[in-house]
Amino acid sequence: MKDAFGAPQSLLILGGTSEIALATARRLIARRTRTVWLAGRPSPALERDAEHLRALGADVRTLAFDALDPESHETVLGKVFTEGDLDMVLLAFGVLGDQARDEREPVAAARIAQTNYTGAVSALLVCARALQTQGHGSLVVLSSVAGERARRSNFIYGSSKAGLDAFAQGLGDALHGTGVHVMVVRPGFVRTKMTAGRAEGPLATTPEAVATAVEVGLRRRSETVWVPGALRLVMAVLRHVPRAVFRRLPI
Amino acid sequence: MPADTASDPDGSASDPAEPVSVTGWGRTAPTTARVVRPRTYEEAAAAVRACGVRGGIARGLGRAYGDAAQNAGGAVLDMTGLDRVHAIDVDGGTVLCDAGVSLHRLMEVLLPLGWFVPVTPGTRQVTVGGAIGADIHGKNHHVSGSFARHVLSFELLTADGAIRTVGRGTPLFDATAGGMGLTGVILTATVRLQPVETSLMSVDTERTADLDDLMARLTATDHRYRYSVAWIDLLARGRSTGRSVLTRGEHAPLDALPPRARRRPLAFRPPRFPSAPAFVPEGLLGRGTVGLFNELWYRKAPRARTGELQRIPAFFHPLDGVPHWNRIYGRGGFVQYQFVVGHGREEALRRIVRRIAERRCPSFLAVLKRFGEGDPGWLSFPMPGWTLALDIPANLPRLGAFLDELDEEVAGAGGRVYLAKDARLRPELLADMYPRLTEFRELRAELDPRGVFTSDLSRRLDL
Numbered sequence: 154m155k156d157a158f159g160a161p162q163s164l165l166i167l168g169g170t171s172e173i174a175l176a177t178a179r180r181l182i183a184r185r186t187r188t189v190w191l192a193g194r195p196s197p198a199l200e201r202d203a204e205h206l207r208a209l210g211a212d213v214r215t216l217a218f219d220a221l222d223p224e225s226h227e228t229v230l231g232k233v234f235t236e237g238d239l240d241m242v243l244l245a246f247g248v249l250g251d252q253a254r255d256e257r258e259p260v261a262a263a264r265i266a267q268t269n270y271t272g273a274v275s276a277l278l279v280c281a282r283a284l285q286t287q288g289h290g291s292l293v294v295l296s297s298v299a300g301e302r303a304r305r306s307n308f309i310y311g312s313s314k315a316g317l318d319a320f321a322q323g324l325g326d327a328l329h330g331t332g333v334h335v336m337v338v339r340p341g342f343v344r345t346k347m348t349a350g351r352a353e354g355p356l357a358t359t360p361e362a363v364a365t366a367v368e369v370g371l372r373r374r375s376e377t378v379w380v381p382g383a384l385r386l387v388m389a390v391l392r393h394v395p396r397a398v399f400r401r402l403p404i
Numbered sequence: 405m406p407a408d409t410a411s412d413p414d415g416s417a418s419d420p421a422e423p424v425s426v427t428g429w430g431r432t433a434p435t436t437a438r439v440v441r442p443r444t445y446e447e448a449a450a451a452v453r454a455c456g457v458r459g460g461i462a463r464g465l466g467r468a469y470g471d472a473a474q475n476a477g478g479a480v481l482d483m484t485g486l487d488r489v490h491a492i493d494v495d496g497g498t499v500l501c502d503a504g505v506s507l508h509r510l511m512e513v514l515l516p517l518g519w520f521v522p523v524t525p526g527t528r529q530v531t532v533g534g535a536i537g538a539d540i541h542g543k544n545h546h547v548s549g550s551f552a553r554h555v556l557s558f559e560l561l562t563a564d565g566a567i568r569t570v571g572r573g574t575p576l577f578d579a580t581a582g583g584m585g586l587t588g589v590i591l592t593a594t595v596r597l598q599p600v601e602t603s604l605m606s607v608d609t610e611r612t613a614d615l616d617d618l619m620a621r622l623t624a625t626d627h628r629y630r631y632s633v634a635w636i637d638l639l640a641r642g643r644s645t646g647r648s649v650l651t652r653g654e655h656a657p658l659d660a661l662p663p664r665a666r667r668r669p670l671a672f673r674p675p676r677f678p679s680a681p682a683f684v685p686e687g688l689l690g691r692g693t694v695g696l697f698n699e700l701w702y703r704k705a706p707r708a709r710t711g712e713l714q715r716i717p718a719f720f721h722p723l724d725g726v727p728h729w730n731r732i733y734g735r736g737g738f739v740q741y742q743f744v745v746g747h748g749r750e751e752a753l754r755r756i757v758r759r760i761a762e763r764r765c766p767s768f769l770a771v772l773k774r775f776g777e778g779d780p781g782w783l784s785f786p787m788p789g790w791t792l793a794l795d796i797p798a799n800l801p802r803l804g805a806f807l808d809e810l811d812e813e814v815a816g817a818g819g820r821v822y823l824a825k826d827a828r829l830r831p832e833l834l835a836d837m838y839p840r841l842t843e844f845r846e847l848r849a850e851l852d853p854r855g856v857f858t859s860d861l862s863r864r865l866d867l
Contacts, residue, residue, distance in 0.1 A: 154471065154864035157432035157739045158804040162864065182803060184502030239478075240565070273659065288423060288458070288477030289435035289860075332425060332476060371735065372800065382407035 154289065159371030160184040161291065162239030163180070165233055167218060167276055168246025169193035170202055173334060176373050177243060182211045190233055190337045192218035193246070219274060220246050220272030221264070227278045234283040239373070242280045244273055247314070252307050254339045262309050269313035274320055284333040291334045291371055293370045294321040295363075296331050298379070305400055325376055336370050338363065339388075339402040340380040354404065356381055357362035362386060429730050430469040431737030432621075432798050432827050435476035435678040435860055439463075439784050441485045441605035443573035448481065449565055452589060452821040454611045459858030463588045464531030468538060470827030471647065472584050478858060481589060483533055489513055490592065497597040498556065503533030503590040508674075508724075511716070515672040518524035519597040520655065522554035526771075528674070528721050533590040539784040539826035543720070545633035546776035548598075550786055552581030553779055558593040563852035567591065573780075579847045581781030584823055585850060586857045586867055602669040605631070605719040607692040608652035608710045608716040611702065615646025617759055618696065619750060620651070621789070622774045630654050631719070633770045638699040638760050638794060639691070646757045648680035648772065656706055656713055665713075679727040689797060692767035695816040723769075739827050741807055744775060745819035746789035752817035753790050756810055760794065763806060782840040783867075785822040793825070804828060810857060831865045841867075 155161050162185050166174045167189030178189055189211045203213045218229050224295070232237065247269045255262040277292065284290035300306055300314030318337055325335030335344045340363045342354035361382045370378040380387040409423070423436040442448035452460060458478030464474060465484060474480065486504040493499070494517050499510065507521050508528035514520060523535070523542045530540065535551040536558060548554070557571045560580060561658060568588075570577045580587045608629070612618040618634055626632050631651035636648040658669055723729050730738070745752045760767070771793050778787040798801060811833055820837035821829055835841050848857075861867065 154476070154860050155433055156804070156864065157430065157470065157737070157798050159433070160804060160828075161830075256630075286477055288437060301848065309525075328435070332434065360685060367834075372804075 154238070155291070155371070156185055159291070159374065160368070161186055161371070163188040163238060165192065165230075165239045165241065165242045165280070167192050167220075167244045168400045170196070170198050170214065170248075171245035171295070173340070173343060173360045173363045174243050174245035175206070176364040177269055178211075178365040178367055179209060179359040180361075182206065182209045182399050187211055188211045188237070189217050192216040192230070192233075194219055195230045210332035220268045220276065222244070223272060225368070228277045230276065231283065233376055234287070234350075236243055238287050238292060239284070241293060243293045243295070243367075244277060244280075244283065245295045246272070247295065249307075250276065250343075252309055254335075258349060265309055266313045266316075270316040270320070273317050276295050277321065281328060281335075284375050285328065285329050285331050289334045290332070291336060292321075292324070293336045293338060293367060293371075294318075294329075296321065296337050298311060298388060301339065302392055303400070304404060308402070312347050334374055336367075336375055336378060338367060338370070338378045338380065343380075356384055356387065407588040415831075421442065426463075427470050427737070428470045428473065428827065429466060430739055430798070430827055431480060431513075431730060431733070432739060433860070434469055435471075435474050437475045437478055437480040439482050441482040441642045442554040443485045445561070446588055448483075448486065448561055448591060451481050452561060452563070455856055457858050460756065461857060461859040462503075462537070464504065464534035465529045467527055467530050467534065469622045469825040471864060472824060473534075474637060474860040475819070475858055475861075476860055481587070483531060486591065488709055489520075491518065492519075494519075498594055499597060499601060500592060501532060502592055503536075503558075504531050506531050507535065514597060515546060515600070515603050515716075516670050518601070518670060521599045522596055522598050523548060523867035527723060527724050528717075532595065533585075535588055536581055536593060537583060537585045539779060539781045540614045540824070541775070541786050543633045545786055546626055546632065546774055547630050547774055548629060549777060550581075550779040550781070550782055550784055552577075552784070554596045555581070556594040557851065558597060559591045560588040561591055561801045563854065563856040568602065574848060575853070577668060578780050579782050580782035581779070583781070583844065584783065584821075584858065584867065586862055588800045588857060591745050598655075600670075601658040602656045602665075603672050603716055604661060604665070604669075605653045605658040605714045605716060606656040606711045607651055607714045607719060608661055609706050610650050610713065611705050611786050612650055614644055614854055615648070615754060618646060618648045618650060618772065619753075622727060626652070626774050630693075632773065635701070636757075636770045636772045636792070638757065638765060638767045639695045639698050639703050640702075641761045645761050646754075647702060649702060650736050651719070653714070653719060660711070660713070671768075672716065674721075675725050676727070677725045680729050680731040682728075682731065682765055683734050684698060684734045686736055687797075689733060689766055691766045691767070694768045697768050734799075736797060738797050739807070740793060740794050740795050740825040741802070741810070741817050741827045742791060742822040743810070744785065744789050744791040744822075745815040745817045746785055746787055749789065749817040749819065750765045751862070752813050752819070753792065755814055756792070759810065765794070765796050766798065767794040767796055767801075782844045783838055785820065785824070787820070789819070793822075812825050823865075826861070826865075828856045830867060834865050834867075
């Protein structure tokens with residue numbers, strides 16, 4: 154059960170090697186989290202990440218999960234919920250792709266959409282139903298500021314996050330009053346291995362900062378969290394910039 | 405916000421199959437449950453049988469601050485529909501009533517007959533069942549002990565669907581007293597009462613300069629009073645850390661009343677003010693406002709006054725006059741932190757008070773009391789020593805970690821926190837604080853192997 158400050162005791166991470174997710178897990182283990190499930194494609198990295206979290210004192214288990222195989226989600230994720238309540242599910246999987254290459258390879262572009270959006274849709278629906286049955290829990294969805302308004306430089310990734318973001322908002326409204334809390338997290342540029350070598354955007358942030366924002370959001374039962382918080386204002390302005398101007402902006 | 409519908413679930417109005425959001429009095433951590441409101445013992449038994457895999461838990465008037473009377477995904481049995489007073493022994497001073505009867509109702513019925521409830525907490529809006537389940541205490545703990553000490557027997561609906569009569573001194577009695585509803589659903593109870601000549605209190609008030617002054621006065625003269633509690637200013641720092649207003653009193657004897665009041669010495673008419681508004685902005689109760697309130701409250705108290713006549717609501721239940729006062733903390737809600745440390749552990753108490761004062765927690769409802777003998781309930785909270793209770797807005801940054809540190813102090817001093825108020829204790833500390841937890845778990849495993857009686861509290865702390 155979550156405590157009065159929204160700190161969960163058990164956590165399921167979809168996308169178990171995500172740096173943001175792991176930073177969040179570390180932060181929550183320092184509070185109340187004792188059980189962690191890391192779901193992801195089986196890999197030495199996933200096991201290594203699990204080991205790191207174990208060293209912090211949590212009971213960590215890994216779970217073979219593939220976002221690109223929605224047919225399996227019901228079985229794979231359903232099994233986790235039969236082993237006990239989950240206070241929080243963190244949807245953290247996602248691929249960034251390579252905009253220039255993906256524009257030339259439609260199949261690669263479609264895979265980004267399938268992972269970030271289609272895969273998330275089925276995983277979220279499976280988790281939402283299970284959380285609703287247990288009558289409590291938070292569903293935290295890592296969206297992106299890139300989904301707020303598609304940009305020339307990364308609209309394939311951006312559009313997949315836009316879809317995810319819209320879906321998560323709708324799901325949050327559908328689950329309002331059921332005891333299940335859906336929180337959409339929109340980080341800006343986060344310095345991780347996924348973004349290594351790319352030009353840093355303005356207001357760049359770190360996985361730890363996102364983790365802190367998630368913890369605060371859980372306490373406040375927020376529905377939308379921007380990291381850093383200033384992005385809320387920045388994007389409120391950018392959203393209304395005329396197209397002709399927007400496409401010329403160096404962002 | 406769904407939590408609003410929750411503070412007092414009205415089962416008669418809502419469809420019992422439809423889950424509703426439920427919180428404790430602190431309005432934190434809402435979860436949803438089916439709320440069923442049995443009107444008869446048979447309906448209660450049927451509700452327990454129909455609980456399903458997520459179990460059920462009894463709920464009274466929802467005054468537990470944390471998650472004791474919520475049950476995510478399961479059933480919550482709203483017991484306020486079982487509200488009959490069955491029999492009053494006017495000569496012997498006992499009452500037999502349903503568990504859903506409130507202490508408010510008991511006072512209305514009993515005071516005209518010259519009897520008072522044996523123990524009342526800071527609110528009359530608790531049920532008899534809840535009073536036993538949390539084994540509540542009041543300002544008279546140093547003399548009279550906790551509520552269950554005055555309960556002669558009760559009827560308990562257990563997980564197997566049976567109704568057992570449970571008498572004092574049995575393991576099931578001691579597990580249920582303070583057992584947070586996890587042994588079963590209390591249906592009726594027989595309670596021993598306190599005789600009174602009038603419905604007024606004779607109150608002595610004094611101001612103390614600091615915490616040590618307060619503790620010295622309590623140690624020296626508390627035994628002279630039946631009721632005693634100190635309001636403590638936790639925002640005062642430096643030399644006045646822990647300055648307090650100590651109020652102690654007795655039921656006023658008939659001859660203490662002025663002639664006019666003697667005509668109706670047992671009148672009981674609690675005042676009622678408008679409710680707190682449904683929406684209060686966050687942070688209304690910040691350091692500025694609370695600091696100002698505390699300063700005024702301390703200054704307005706007389707340095708020393710004796711024999712003042714006060715009505716029962718004013719003396720015991722000042723907040724009951726404002727329905728939904730818990731809304732004043734805004735949407736984020738609040739936590740109440742109450743702990744006790746034993747005699748000889750005053751240093752721990754001093755350290756904690758100092759830390760709270762230095763942390764500048766905006767707390768205007770902080771009270772300190774000296775407890776008497778401990779109570780037999782296995783999970784009963786009181787132990788001989790000092791208890792401090794304070795309200796804190798839940799949205800205060802890093803409050804969780806701060807309270808964890810206080811927990812360590814409390815546990816290190818052999819003390820404990822009160823489960824009826826808890827919404828955030830680290831589960832690992834529970835066994836240190838409640839040494840009879842193992843027995844409690846064993847009895848529960850035997851009596852309720854399927855875990856029919858489950859609450860968010862029991863899940864969170866693995867009770």
